[in-house]
Amino acid sequence: MPLNLPPETEKILPFLKTYFTKKYNLTFFEDIKPFTADTEYLLNFGKEKIYSQLLLERFLLENFEKGLLSSKLLEILISLETIPGYLFYFKGKPPKNYPFFRIDNLYFYPLFFGKIRELFINLWKGGKIFLALFMELSQENFEPEAIKKELKLQKSLGFTRLNRKAKTSLKEIFELYTSGEFIRWQRALSKGGVLLVSEKPLSANLGINIKPLFTKRGTLNYYFFKGDKLEDILKKEKDSENTLGIVKAELLKKDPFKGINPFLLGYAAFEHAKRAGEKIHLLDGFTLHVLADLFYEWEDLGAALKFYHMAKPYSLQPIELTLSEASIYYVLKDFHKAKTLLKEKLCGCLKEDPRIHYNLGIIYFEEGDRKNAEYHLYKAYLLNEEEPLFRKTLLQFLWNEERYEEMEEILQRVSNLTLEDKIFVGKLSFLRGDYRKALEYLQEILSLHELDGASFYFLSWLYLYFKKDKEASEIFLKKAKELLSSKEFNKLLEKFRLPE
Numbered sequence: 001m002p003l004n005l006p007p008e009t010e011k012i013l014p015f016l017k018t019y020f021t022k023k024y025n026l027t028f029f030e031d032i033k034p035f036t037a038d039t040e041y042l043l044n045f046g047k048e049k050i051y052s053q054l055l056l057e058r059f060l061l062e063n064f065e066k067g068l069l070s071s072k073l074l075e076i077l078i079s080l081e082t083i084p085g086y087l088f089y090f091k092g093k094p095p096k097n098y099p100f101f102r103i104d105n106l107y108f109y110p111l112f113f114g115k116i117r118e119l120f121i122n123l124w125k126g127g128k129i130f131l132a133l134f135m136e137l138s139q140e141n142f143e144p145e146a147i148k149k150e151l152k153l154q155k156s157l158g159f160t161r162l163n164r165k166a167k168t169s170l171k172e173i174f175e176l177y178t179s180g181e182f183i184r185w186q187r188a189l190s191k192g193g194v195l196l197v198s199e200k201p202l203s204a205n206l207g208i209n210i211k212p213l214f215t216k217r218g219t220l221n222y223y224f225f226k227g228d229k230l231e232d233i234l235k236k237e238k239d240s241e242n243t244l245g246i247v248k249a250e251l252l253k254k255d256p257f258k259g260i261n262p263f264l265l266g267y268a269a270f271e272h273a274k275r276a277g278e279k280i281h282l283l284d285g286f287t288l289h290v291l292a293d294l295f296y297e298w299e300d301l302g303a304a305l306k307f308y309h310m311a312k313p314y315s316l317q318p319i320e321l322t323l324s325e326a327s328i329y330y331v332l333k334d335f336h337k338a339k340t341l342l343k344e345k346l347c348g349c350l351k352e353d354p355r356i357h358y359n360l361g362i363i364y365f366e367e368g369d370r371k372n373a374e375y376h377l378y379k380a381y382l383l384n385e386e387e388p389l390f391r392k393t394l395l396q397f398l399w400n401e402e403r404y405e406e407m408e409e410i411l412q413r414v415s416n417l418t419l420e421d422k423i424f425v426g427k428l429s430f431l432r433g434d435y436r437k438a439l440e441y442l443q444e445i446l447s448l449h450e451l452d453g454a455s456f457y458f459l460s461w462l463y464l465y466f467k468k469d470k471e472a473s474e475i476f477l478k479k480a481k482e483l484l485s486s487k488e489f490n491k492l493l494e495k496f497r498l499p500e
Helices: 009-024 045-061 071-080 118-123 143-157 164-169 171-178 184-189 227-237 249-253 264-275 287-299 301-311 318-331 333-341 354-367 372-384 388-400 404-412 421-434 436-445 452-463 471-481 486-495
Strands: 083-090 099-103 106-110 129-139 194-198 221-225 245-248 280-282
Touching: 009 045, 009 071, 009 249, 009 318, 045 318, 045 372, 071 083, 071 099, 083 227, 099 301, 106 143, 118 129, 129 143, 129 421, 171 184, 171 264, 184 221, 184 249, 194 227, 194 249, 194 404, 221 227, 227 245, 245 249, 245 264, 264 280, 264 287, 264 471, 280 486, 287 318, 301 318, 301 421, 318 354, 333 354, 354 388, 372 388, 388 404, 388 421, 421 436, 421 452, 436 452, 452 471, 452 486
Parallel strands: 245 280
Antiparallel strands: 083 106, 083 129, 099 106, 194 221, 194 245
16 A cells, blocks of 8 residues: 655655765666555565665655654755745744745745745735745755844844845845844934935035945945935935935834834835835835835735735825735635725715726625626726726626627727727627637637637637638647636537537
8 A cells, every 4th residue: 555655755856866866876766656656566676776765765754754854855955956945934833734844943945846825825814923035045055044144134124025026126235234234224323314225326426425335336325324414415416317215214213114124114215216206205104105015016915914004094095005905815815804995995986996896896706796796897897998907807707697798788889909808709709600700809819818718619610610620620629628627618519519
């Protein structure tokens, strides 16, 4: 009887076989995985291969305990190649059902295990306290103590998940930290002064003795100086092509900025200026909304939620903030919370925001509440008929409901058809028996990023019976099978017979 494999064994095996082949000159079975063949079956083979197989199985068992893989096993993997993944610190025990590599009190989860998104969603949903640092782990940077220091910086910046994109965006802050200057400048800010972040170096003719914290080319420029110099700098820079984000140290001891890393606020103020099309932006409460958006873009949904909540009293874009916050709860499958937030922005007036209705429609559809989904999807469309996304989603809903006349009424009102509109026109034309028009429009599916199985099925039918091109028909039919569920495919097969 086959034994149970340690989790993710199949993904680790190629590394181990390469390692043991190189180091010990072992040879392995090509078609037998560890723990899958019974003993009597193995005895039919030569002793050398049996020996290799048993050593491999023994090594796997030695390095897997209580759901965790050993650091020794990880060291073997990174001796062969660089392994990208996340290093975690957990308050308490790590979650079960995810096989981490254990390194002291840290845990590594490689990307090649393939469940990283699911892992993070479960952590945020469960309210787990953790830090996760993206690393491309190799023999050169496998230093637990150095990693712990980087995690300490991550915590001070407010991240739960720090991915590659965030590390690149904040590379100057990380360089400041690794240089040993981070604490010194943070202390200086706590005593007063101004932190300035600029896209380009400040003008050389400022007439002020001011030096950047960074002098490397191709990076943002961080400056610290006394507050009485600020007006002089702003006068000199106002006509330049530079973009500046400015943090006055006096704000750092007040709500809502108290406790937020000043360098992170400096970066957020700079991004605020850039996104608002301003040359200069002084840190204000609205900047917290920008910071929350940054965390969202950096895929740290836990930190994004925290900062969206902090930004609510200060945001000048409450609808946009609610949409972002609700979308996070949607990802976390907390539909009740997402709906509650969105409904708070419904006023019953004629000019309600269609995006609120659209998002509610999507959530109700996900929950299987088709009646409410229809109401909100229709409402979004009627509030803005020109928005392709609202129209496409409503048309797909009506297609699934087989309400073809309503679809035709909507499409007749469109002056400039999008590619998605044309696909719906093609499918409706096929159902009416207008095969020439159906073929003309359905061929547009080849230009679309999102492929539609029914369209490929109809194309297969058209190429077989209308164009008499059996070879092309078979290609389209194969694609339809890939895209459609067996239930959907069989339904079309029953209605529009095609030879399989």
